[in-house]
Amino acid sequence: MGKLIYTGIASLDGYVADRNGDFGWSMPDEEVHSFVNDVEREAGTYLLGRRMYQVMSVWETLGTADAPDYIQDYARIWQGADKVVYSSSLATVETARTRIERTFDADAVRQLKDSTEADLGVGGSTLAAAALRAGLVDECRLFVNPVAVGGGLRFLPDGLNLKFELLDERRFGNGVVYLSYRVLA
Secondary structure, eight states: OEEEEEEEEEEEEEEEEESSOOOOGGGOOOHHHHHHHHHHHHHEEEEHHHHHHHHHHGGTTOOOOOOOHHHHHHHHHHHHHHEEEEEESSSOOSSTTTTEESSSSSSHHHHHHOOOOOOOEEEHHHHHHHHHHHOOOOEEHHHHHHOOOEEEESOTTOOOOEEEEEEEEETTSOOOOOEEEEOOO
């Protein structure tokens, strides 16, 4: 059975994007990006909200031979995974190995987890909030950036009442801290 893993990059005050939707402060340097590649390498499928899909779909054409090795590596990881985009408004997808689901169906995600040995990643805090509330997320991986943005879109939704167990941690040279937590029942 695959694990459903929610990975995100957040500000120290817990936001993945500021009040204006900007997340430029979260761009990883080579050291962090290479580590992200390693933790994402095992994902066989990504579950994505529409906005996250639109941000991430650039990886379909990034990673050309003139790009740094760590960028090429992540492009291969992205292109090699299946993608499920949850959107009621997106008409078509422009990336390979991608399908659209109009609504989030927790039972269908449970069946997907049960039918695979590979891990699944959930991307986008709105979709992740639905998966967390449905009890589907097995692990949260958070890259905390040394910046406060004062408001915006939160990594974890308000009103969530869960306990976590620390699995791993790492500090990077640029001040980013990686934290991995198992979601406890």
